[in-house]
Amino acid sequence: MQTEFLIIGQGISGTFLSYYLQKAGRSFVVIDNNDNNSASRIAAGIINPVTGRRMVTVWMADEILPFAWKAYHEIGHDLGITAISHRNIIDFFPNPFMRENFLKRTEEGNEYTRAFPDQEHFRSWFNFEFSCGEINPVYTAHLETLLPAWRQQLTNQQSLWEENFEIAQLRFEAGAIHYKNIKAGNIIFCDGPAGIDNPYFKQLPYALNKGEALMMEIPGLPATHIFKKSLVLAPLQNAGKDIFWVGSNYAWEFDNANPTKEFRETTERVLKEWLKIPFQIIDHRAGLRPATLERRPFVGLHPHYKQAGLLNGMGTKGCSLAPFFAKQLTELLLHGKAITAEADINRFQKILSR
């Protein structure tokens, strides 16, 4: 069987890459092993323009956020689903230091932050001591709807192989790649954390990060905003009324990718203090973020194995970065256009050529 592109992985990276190739009328096969604990299946989907304790504007926010908004709308429209919503964050300051930081950023003219005008508005649901601010715009990508919908489309058009890709069976030969009975012009790895074991790209400075989340039923809590204190509480619009995603932690050291008792107990304790209304845990999930030491993605073609490409290293921000860099990678593959230098794997040319 002959195809132009073989894509490994149908997380958010492989989804957008295959989407853009399809829009360009190109042929491809996606291989994905349907791992229920992949980062894309656990993520809250939040696209936030500011980050960290100091409320710094995220890398390339002015370009990447509007791009993401448009990209999810477009794919959602094509699939007949809602793939993105605009829902701002209400930031309950956990201490006076965080409040000062937020207000300072706002006074300095940060376009994404403002003091919330009605400080009493959320009193019926939350306990908070140090007032709250609002981050705007914040989007939620509905990966829990988008990934299965795109997967169904791939299945319908017979472009999906649901199985484990075995790299030992990959061969590079005369400007093409061969895998089982597939011959393709390029293989593009969108394999997330599994990338650390990929012999062609494993020299890259990955720094995987484990995160956990609880799915909660919280009857009566408004689904109008995402709420943040030390935790984030985000409505899961397609999981049903009153269902919220609650998370997360960032563990750089871990023995395995399983949910932990510690996270569940801590989260439950924090929620009991923060929420005034009852809640019930309905699920507990954990997964690995494909993070990188420099906190920039890995995008581009291998300097030596020119038929092998990579769209990975999305870290904590895959929902916004993946559509943008999937589009850039498509432009590189089809028209030879350059990738943003800070994301281009060419910056590791020497390491990858060893």
Ligand SMILES: Cc1cc2nc3c(=O)[nH]c(=O)nc-3n(C[C@H](O)[C@H](O)[C@H](O)COP(=O)(O)OP(=O)(O)OC[C@H]3O[C@@H](n4cnc5c(N)ncnc54)[C@H](O)[C@@H]3O)c2cc1C
């Ligand atoms: C708890 C948590 C919360 C998060 N919240 C957010 C958030 O709110 N906003 C945000 O922007 N980001 C968030 N992230 C990060 C985000 O999930 C990732 O950046 C993003 O999902 C990475 O997508 P990906 O497609 O590159 O990788 P993945 O989602 O890991 O997808 C890789 C795919 O490849 C498949 N695969 C791998 N190896 C093979 C193989 N050998 N054969 C076949 N298939 C294979 C896997 O099954 C998977 O489907 C969160 C992550 C976690 C863990």
